[in-house]
Amino acid sequence: MAVITKDLWAKKGIIAFPDGVEVPFWGFAAAAGGNPQLPGPVIIARVGDVIKITLRNELSDFVSLIFPGQDYIPTPVKENGVFTSYNTHASPGGVVTYTFTATRPGVFLYESGASPERQVPMGLYGAMVIYPPGVDHPSDPDYHTAYGNNTASLYDVDKVLILSEVDSGFNLAVDSGSSFNMLDFEPDYWLINGRSYPFTVLPDDVDILVSQPLGSKVNAAPGKRILIRCLNAGSQNHSFRLEGITARVVAVDSWPLAAGTGSIDATYLKNTITIASGESYDLLFISGPEGQYYLHDRDHHHLCNAGQYPGGMATRLDVMQADPVDVPVSPSQLACSVICRNGIRLNWRDRAINEEGCVVERKTGVEDFEILAFLTAPGLTEYTDRNVLPNTSYTYRVRAYNSKGFSGYSNRCSVTTHDLIAGPANLACIAVTANQIDLAWTNNAYNANGYIIERRTAETERYLVIAEVDGDMTAYSDDTVEANTRYYYRVQAYNSTESSCYSNECGVTTPAIPPGAPEHLQSVYISSDLVILKWDFNYTNKDEFIIERKSGAAEYNEIGSVDKYNFYYFDFQVAGNTIYYYRVRAYSKTGGYSGYSNEIMVNTPA
């Protein structure tokens, strides 16, 4: 039986989320001067060990520790008959030591018992894993079991997953000493082992997450016995799904369901399990074929970081033949270029065969590199940074990761966006007449000398420059257009050194011009049963001529039409001794009807 001695420093720190948000928290550090950790350092012991924890309080509130599930009698502290702490506390700057014997195996929480309503959500919690005594000895029947021989808990790979939540507004308020009404507590981040997805799938101890050292991704070969030990340190209840897996529940609250020889086997199978605050579930299954399996909250709204999917309480099991033995080879040949309207396109060469994803980092000018994106798929060779400013220098670097850690960085690439990068926007075009199109745009450039206006008449054609206007203009009238034609425009700003991205493209069709009216209508033959009409021959922009007739005071009626190549009309439907009036107009499909020709009067003989 060993004595497990652990010193914990309660102190303030900062945790980071994948959306770039950083939040203060309170946590336990494993060393003087060390960073506090979320969750606190994992305490590992064997049944029979004496666990001696010394808590050193560097916060300005009382802090204590409680040990739910342990054979341990707390000594609460009260003020005016009301709990201030569920166990002996350490004053600010003070020290308290707790000692107890680990009497049963399992996964347990240790957490603050002083104002736990605030201090636990602030991060003052951690896990304690107690193994049966023979867990490390291959000849012992307890070898590689969570609960000892005959407890259906034999495993090849075990992983503790600590679930919790963060309300970033709560953390900010409590850390700064501002008031916070607990009725307003609404988490916006959900965590496994102190991290939100996709941080959860990064390896342990990454340099970018100084206070969140625990990844939660599990790697295993096919056919292995995997023991997932879920422990809910949060204040909410979570329904945890093992996607594509049905697991055997072998223990609840660290009480094995098959409690050794002579007791019944009450283990059961589940693919999703609702885990209440403070509960633990040990879930055992055999890994399937190679691939990725997500382990996640089935309340899909907890798969978000500040309301945005994907994120939150998700991690992954990667089943692979062999665990990577080394970190990936670094990516190389990183190149970056400005892509108008899209920002900056990065390309690199993926030289690794064992990476799980990569991290793109960016810096501006002389600042430090910051993480731009976590790419959670292997084999990627490009990324587009859509969030860039004009006239700014960016430097990028990329590194790959796997469960062994990060590769070295790629080469850096730098690129400067020009100050016209945004270019004109919101280009709109209106056909005012058949021969005039008005353009208008908004000016996004700080110092455009002028704008180049380009036009084409079909999507398949090349753009041609049709005009240049001064930089203070945001409108243009194009009066070189033809009727009934579709035109496309785009606009580009320029100054003495460079040109901007193009604006959006806009397209508009000019209205058609109505065909010209036929002229010089005359009758060239008149009899009692035939009238022949003739007009001036001109078929431009016409499809047909329509002939109308009336007699007396009646309305004109359409009596016939001829195609545009005719300039005669034979009216056989006349009676003798009648006065008729005629008129003609042209029609085109695109331009509609023309005006009428002159009207003529014909008096047929008897």
Next chain:
Amino acid sequence: MPTIDLWAVDGYISTPDGKSIYIWGFTDKAGGSAQLPGPTIIIKRQDPPARTMVTVNLTNSLPEPVSILFPGQSEVRVNGNPVQPQYQNGSLISLTNHCLPGETITYTFYAENSGTFLYESGTNPHKQVPMGLYGAIIVRPQDYMPDHTGYKTAYGTGTGTEFDREYLLVVGEIDPDLHQAVELGKPYDTRVYKPRYWTMNGRCANDTMLPDNVDHLPNQPHGAMIMLEPGEKVLIRYAGAGVENHPLHPHGNHTRLVGMDGRLLQNRTLSNTTDLSYKRFTVLTGAGQTYDQIYTWTGLGFEPVTNQIPTVIPNLRNMAIGHTGMTMWSGSPYLGVKGELPSGMVSYNEVGEYHFMLHSHAEPEITNWGAFPGGLMTMIAVYPNGTLERHHGMLPVESHGL
């Protein structure tokens, strides 16, 4: 081998308070509207050693990728390969292989376990599952024979899961703001999620008590009324398709919880069977989980002549009966007897059957946008012996043929 063609499409559902809500969902009819929940897939397992391979062809008529997860099923594959999560620009979009708008994807899996299962979208699940892209799968044991005593079981003969009638209750929640945002193509922040409606088989009470396939609910074809005769064993299958947990409580009796997530609560060795089922009066139906239970009601033996109830029935004109002039009550304390109700009272009671409520005990969930009655509520009707038609509570052996 069963083959199911599903289309991911949109549509509208109605709530009893007169709202029309835009949904995304599944249909098994070409050109059909989204159905809430998606069509129930019922499969009967083959006799071993034959394995029951199920094929699901999903055609996506929605404007973004859609996929289907089959939790609890074995060897889920696409094009012969195990399904895998999908990424876009390095970021997770789907927990399984998806199909793009306008395309079709073919999933296969082996139905190796009897019981009740969910199927649900694995793509943008924070949006697509609440929008309605979910449904249930029932897998029947290979020895299932609905007309043979002892072989009409949930998990196979000899498992203690015999039943006479069965009912499936798929529960979910609706935040109309999410649905409107999706309809209008606007962004939606999950932090503001707040359900206003709760659905049982896609319907809110009192629509839950209407029969299947009523005209005015074309996209919510399934009722949720539970009907039995005294002494009959009723298999009630709960499936939690929403993102919240719902404590469902049937009046009238406990249920024996015999299976969860499509797994029999029993451990068997060659020599020994350990039965892990036990009785509950409220089962917390967890998100993404299923619960198979046996319910029965035998009564207390009261009858009007030889065993009268030991209390005096007050003058009913002095009492409060029903809601707004309507009641499910017969007017008599005795099963199969219709008593006299005060005049002007409309009774929906048919033959003196008893009505027991089955509802969420998180009582705000039995409202429609805050107004009782509504939401996760239905009735269990116990009909006098010999008066309940056989077809009630009879789901087919298989839904989509061989």
Next chain:
Amino acid sequence: MITRIRRSATDGWVNTPDGRTHYIFGFGDISGVPENELVNYRARAELMAPPLLLKAGNEYIVTLTSLGTPTRPDLDDPHTIHYHGFPNQIAFYDGVPEASVAVPVGRDLEYYYKPLDPGTYMYHCHHEPVEHIQMGMVGPLVVYPHDYDSSDPAYKTAYGYGTGTEYHREYYVFLNELDCSIHNLVATVQEPDWTEYRPTYWLINGRAYPDTIDTPGGSRLQSQPWPALIKANAGERVLLRFVNLGFQQHAMELLGAVLKVVGIDGMRPLGQNGEDLSYNKNIIYIAPGQSYDAIFTAPEAPDMYPLTLPFYNRNLIKNNSGGVEPGGMVTEVQIYAPGSLPHQTEPNQA
């Protein structure tokens, strides 16, 4: 022989530790009260409602009398008693107004029960249940085994002789929540939107911490007569009867002792072949409408008596009263040297 019990339905007021008062509907115990004195029991609803203590095999008639709601004289809501969990109930005694009879103001209804199954149950009004449950018409109902004998250790059990459920002391852990804005709306004749339910108080036995441990109570807590202070002598077995008639799930945690779950929803967890499925837990995770019976053995720790074991909701963010913590579902277990406390003759006797 039939035992007669009588319950009033009326309104009243409860207090929370932050000094606020909240309007409730509720039940009162009017068993044996002469008719002409009933008027004195108006506006005296209690939270939690007076427990209904029955014995398996015996017969009971529980009369519900609606005394009206003096603070809301306009209100003509009827009331019922729903015995939640009674197996094979008939609709007439089930208390669901849509499927039987409800009791309007000034009227009575008799409910007959012959409970056969021991265990921890609950009762509540089922008229507009979302409102009447939240407003406070909720209480525990315990069925003692037919062979129950408080004076014989082998027969002082939750589920009968030989079921492994012997105990020395029993306590209610009756959980619900209170949304003060909804209670204010009801008091001022306004309609709440129940989808906006957002509790402000979390109660054990009708009280929020530290009222939970206030054993004298006093006039401030006269409508909340049930403290939640749990006392035992070291080595004794203590039965906790958990009931949740709130609308939220809760996760109750006891530090320093192991809870053995011997009853769930008023039944021993037994498999179809009689398998004893009782189990140990650190947390009792309980949803609305559920009950759990859990027994712990009061730990022995010579030289440390009296011990104080915190007992609280592990959904820690709820442990406040109107936003002020500590509060909510928090109480304590006090453990004394063996032989210090006298024999417990009634539940919750501290």
